[in-house]
Amino acid sequence: MDLPLTSSLPLAIGPLSIVNVALQCHPIVYLTAAKVAERLGIPYIHSLRSSLSMESLDRGCHQSTERWMELFPFEDADILRSLVSRAGLCRFSTLFLTIGESTTLPPSIIGDPMRGKQSIHSPDLEEISPGGFPRSTHPRFLLEDPGRITRAIEVIRSRSELPIVLNVPIEQHTLSLDTLPVDAICLTIDEYTLFHDYIAAIKRMQRHSTYKTKVYASGSYFTEQEVDQLISQGVQRVLIDQPIVWGAMIDGFQGITNVLDIYRRKLKAYHR
Numbered sequence: 001m002d003l004p005l006t007s008s009l010p011l012a013i014g015p016l017s018i019v020n021v022a023l024q025c026h027p028i029v030y031l032t033a034a035k036v037a038e039r040l041g042i043p044y045i046h047s048l049r050s051s052l053s054m055e056s057l058d059r060g061c062h063q064s065t066e067r068w069m070e071l072f073p074f075e076d077a078d079i080l081r082s083l084v085s086r087a088g089l090c091r092f093s094t095l096f097l098t099i100g101e102s103t104t105l106p107p108s109i110i111g112d113p114m115r116g117k118q119s120i121h122s123p124d125l126e127e128i129s130p131g132g133f134p135r136s137t138h139p140r141f142l143l144e145d146p147g148r149i150t151r152a153i154e155v156i157r158s159r160s161e162l163p164i165v166l167n168v169p170i171e172q173h174t175l176s177l178d179t180l181p182v183d184a185i186c187l188t189i190d191e192y193t194l195f196h197d198y199i200a201a202i203k204r205m206q207r208h209s210t211y212k213t214k215v216y217a218s219g220s221y222f223t224e225q226e227v228d229q230l231i232s233q234g235v236q237r238v239l240i241d242q243p244i245v246w247g248a249m250i251d252g253f254q255g256i257t258n259v260l261d262i263y264r265r266k267l268k269a270y271h272r
Contacts, residue, residue: 009264010231012239013037013256014045015070015096017220027052029248031060036256038065040264045070045096045239048083053123058090068094068165073152080152084159095162096186099149100169153181167218170201182213186239189219195226199233206234224266231267 013033030052037044038061046057047070054069061067069087074080087095149166156164163183170193172211187205189198198219205215217235220242227238240263 009040009042009149010235010237010267011040011227011260011263012043012045012068012151012216012237013244013260014068014239014241015047015049015098016048016245017241023091024051027056029245031057032248032253033244034061034065034067036253036260038062039257040260042066042260043068043237044096046092048072051123054086054090054092063091066094067092068096070096070098070167071156072098073148077151077155080155081159084156088160088162093162094165096165097152097155097156097169097182098167100171100188145262150180159183170198184214184236186216186218186258189217191220199229202230202233202235223262227263228266242247 004114013036016030016033027050030046030050033048034044034057037102043066045068046054049070050057057067067090069083069090069092070086071080071083091228097142143215153164153166165184166180166182166185167186167188169188185205187198187202191197196218202215202217214236215234216237216239217230218239218241222230222238222240222243227240230238240260243259247257247259249255251258
């Protein structure tokens with residue numbers, strides 16, 4: 001299935017990695033980011049790590065907003081099926097399957113009674129797993145048995161015909177990703193990888209003789225020059241994360257818009 005394309009701007013917002021507990025407690029951050037994405041005609045990627053439920057995001061966004069839903073390869077297939085079904089009802093247009101995360105998400109997401117009022121939770125997961133946080137497949141098992149990824153994709157396909165983007169960390173880019181039934185691969189850089197090594201990994205993926213899926217790029221701190229270079233290397237879309245959070249902290253909607261305008265001006269200059 002073709003991925004939706006609503007804008008010539010090859011960017012997307014998210015999934016937002018908000019580690020500040022106080023900021024995470026304010027669902028308006030996610031809704032504001034989604035509204036900026038709607039204004040620019042680019043996707044907004046919503047995460048299960050958000051304190052804003054799928055349904056609340058759906059109610060707060062215009063129908064035309066292109067929304068992707070980040071999911072994880074949970075060991076319990078019923079949890080994954082439930083989330084996929086809800087994502088469809090909430091008008092998400094693409095499913096963003098992230099592998100390589102730890103077995104559980106940060107405690108701050110599901111609430112820590114020792115934090116008192118600072119405790120937050122994920123409403124999407126609380127509904128389906130009230131007794132505790134569900135376990136996602138450990139990265140080590142994914143490396144030992146890549147078939148687990150295929151099985152997670154099969155579970156998703158059994159519930160939805162939406163496009164699937166597989167989000168993988170750079171250290172797992174050597175997996176046989178080209179054989180997986182997904183619509184795009186998003187390669188995520190980490191804080192220890194040099195940018196030129198990241199570019200080299202993307203080039204290796206693109207040179208693979210049987211590689212036919214689209215390649216996206218993700219990383220918390222891409223500069224406008226790095227985004228420019230990624231697009232010039234044939235990456236179809238770059239996901240912007242941490243700079244969006246900084247923009248929201250400085251000036252809300254306008255702050256996020258200003259951040260994306262910086263990237264847009266650089267890309268416009270390149271494509272003249």
